[in-house]
Amino acid sequence: MEALASSIRIILSSPPGFMESSPKCLVLRSASRDASSSCLGLKQRQTLKKTSSFNGVLQKADRKNLGFECRCDASETENYVEMKKTSGSSARRKRLAVFVSGGGSNFRSIHEAIKGKLVHGDISVLVTDKPGLQSFHVPTVASMMKKSSSEIVEYISSQLLGEIIAVGIKVGCGGAEYARDNQIPVVVYPHLKSSSDGVSTSDLIAILRKCEVDFILLAGFLKLIPVELVREYPKSIVNIHPSLLPAFGGKGFYGLKVHKANSTCRYSGPTIHFVDENYDTGRTLAQRVVPVLADDSVEDLAARVLEQEHKLYVEVVSALCDDRIVWREDGVPLIRSKENPEKLY
Numbered sequence: 622m623e624a625l626a627s628s629i630r631i632i633l634s635s636p637p638g639f640m641e642s643s644p645k646c647l648v649l650r651s652a653s654r655d656a657s658s659s660c661l662g663l664k665q666r667q668t669l670k671k672t673s674s675f676n677g678v679l680q681k682a683d684r685k686n687l688g689f690e691c692r693c694d695a696s697e698t699e700n701y702v703e704m705k706k707t708s709g710s711s712a713r714r715k716r717l718a719v720f721v722s723g724g725g726s727n728f729r730s731i732h733e734a735i736k737g738k739l740v741h742g743d744i745s746v747l748v749t750d751k752p753g754l755q756s757f758h759v760p761t762v763a764s765m766m767k768k769s770s771s772e773i774v775e776y777i778s779s780q781l782l783g784e785i786i787a788v789g790i791k792v793g794c795g796g797a798e799y800a801r802d803n804q805i806p807v808v809v810y811p812h813l814k815s816s817s818d819g820v821s822t823s824d825l826i827a828i829l830r831k832c833e834v835d836f837i838l839l840a841g842f843l844k845l846i847p848v849e850l851v852r853e854y855p856k857s858i859v860n861i862h863p864s865l866l867p868a869f870g871g872k873g874f875y876g877l878k879v880h881k882a883n884s885t886c887r888y889s890g891p892t893i894h895f896v897d898e899n900y901d902t903g904r905t906l907a908q909r910v911v912p913v914l915a916d917d918s919v920e921d922l923a924a925r926v927l928e929q930e931h932k933l934y935v936e937v938v939s940a941l942c943d944d945r946i947v948w949r950e951d952g953v954p955l956i957r958s959k960e961n962p963e964k965l966y
């Protein structure tokens with residue numbers, strides 16, 4: 622029982638971005654992260670709901686995503702005036718959609734660069750394949766927590782003000798939480814067959830158009846972007862991959878799996894590429910090289926690559942927002958240097 626108590630903390634309030642809870646609703650934040658989720662930064666929250674209309678509440682919460690107003694920063698208006706003064710053009714700041722599935726550290730570093738005025742764009746919407754709240758039966762929660770149902774019921778009953786009707790787990794991701802904490806609208810995509818969550822590709826395209834999104838940034842997003850979306854945003858979707866493509870790319874190569882495969886080499890590093898309809902086969906735009914050290918663990922290598930990812934993605938997004946991407950006649954995309962406009966790299 623102590624082990625269970627140590628891995629679950631009870632929060633008797635609704636954290637921001639969480640649906641309103643009834644007096645009998647507890648939010649239990651589980652600190653436990655199993656191996657399969659470690660690369661996704663998966664956090665689990667458990668919610669107890671006295672009502673049987675749990676899914677109804679979920680659907681209402683998720684319907685908000687479809688009706689949300691696209692975000693238009695006050696700062697954006699202010700910067701727009703600034704750009705009009707300096708450039709004399711009526712070009713507005715670029716609008717970005719970021720797609721995540723996990724911890725969202727690349728998303729956060731881009732957002733921080735925007736706040737630090739290193740990137741002259743704005744994030745209008747965050748898209749994630751991780752749904753909001755989901756309701757599970759107690760036995761399912763028990764198997765997720767690797768406990769018996771009676772242990773789950775006994776522990777939670779000991780903490781509860783009333784009896785248990787259902788237990789819900791919030792299977793979210795750090796990126797979505799960061800977005801909610803920073804008032805960035807969150808859309809769940811793709812539509813999940815298992816529940817009412819998520820929008821269809823055509824709905825997503827409509828939302829992105831409504832938000833006047835210029836560029837889509839994939840940052841740890843683990844689903845294949847369908848050809849309809851790729852065609853809707855030609856030369857406007859980029860992805861970051863944690864190896865020097867074409868090495869260790871393609872289906873099955875994501876998260877720590879990439880670093881495990883790469884650990885047999887002497888060098889690694891992030892690649893940012895334009896997205897086509899297949900995994901990791903689009904035109905490479907930028908790369909950075911890091912050494913693979915003899916005594917590196919997979920996690921050591923992942924951390925070294927991730928540090929360079931954050932820097933490289935900010936550099937690339939800055940170039941995208943400044944219209945500094947140049948397509949060579951053979952179809953190779955290059956970046957025009959900010960400091961020396963004569964220089965392409």
Ligand SMILES: Nc1nc2c(c(=O)[nH]1)N[C@@H](CN(C=O)c1ccc(C(=O)N[C@@H](CCC(=O)O)C(=O)O)cc1)CN2
Pocket residue numbers: 839841842843844845846847851860861862863871872873874875896897898899900901902903
């Ligand atoms: N059309 C494209 N979609 C996506 C691309 C792309 O280049 N073109 N890049 C990926 C990101 N990625 C590598 O950078 C990548 C992500 C996921 C996979 C993968 O094998 N996924 C599994 C499912 C994993 C899960 O759902 O947990 C699979 O498809 O079986 C490979 C590469 C994003 N989308």
Ligand SMILES: NCC(=O)N[C@@H]1O[C@H](COP(=O)([O-])[O-])[C@@H](O)[C@H]1O
Pocket residue numbers: 721722723724725726727728796840841842861862863874875876879927930
């Ligand atoms: N093939 C896709 C892939 O493996 N992407 C990788 O997922 C991680 C997401 O981290 P983050 O959520 O902290 O940005 C990053 O290392 C990114 O390169």
